Amino acid sequence: MAETMRLDKFLKVSRLIKRRTVAKEVAEKGRIEVNGNVAKPGTNIKVNDELVIRFGPKTVTAKVERLEEHTRKETATEMYTIISEKRNDEE
Numbered sequence: 001m002a003e004t005m006r007l008d009k010f011l012k013v014s015r016l017i018k019r020r021t022v023a024k025e026v027a028e029k030g031r032i033e034v035n036g037n038v039a040k041p042g043t044n045i046k047v048n049d050e051l052v053i054r055f056g057p058k059t060v061t062a063k064v065e066r067l068e069e070h071t072r073k074e075t076a077t078e079m080y081t082i083i084s085e086k087r088n089d090e091e
Helices: 007-013 020-028 073-079
Strands: 032-034 050-055 058-064 080-087
Touching: 007 020, 007 032, 007 073, 020 050, 073 080
Parallel strands: none
Antiparallel strands: 032 050, 050 058, 058 080
């Protein structure tokens, strides 16, 4: 198991965002925070980090549980815990 992982790769492997290119774009627009700081696609994340992702119509807050280079679809959700999920109706 890795100690740290690039944010864009984690989002793809964990399937929080399905494609790495999309994860990269979302991060470049400043829509992802790691532990309260705006994160870039190459930001290294580690276990217990808190991610806030503003993506499409919702904001998802998740805690990193595990870092894995590869995972199967069935076990991808074990890489994180959703803390909260809310819709961004009006901004």
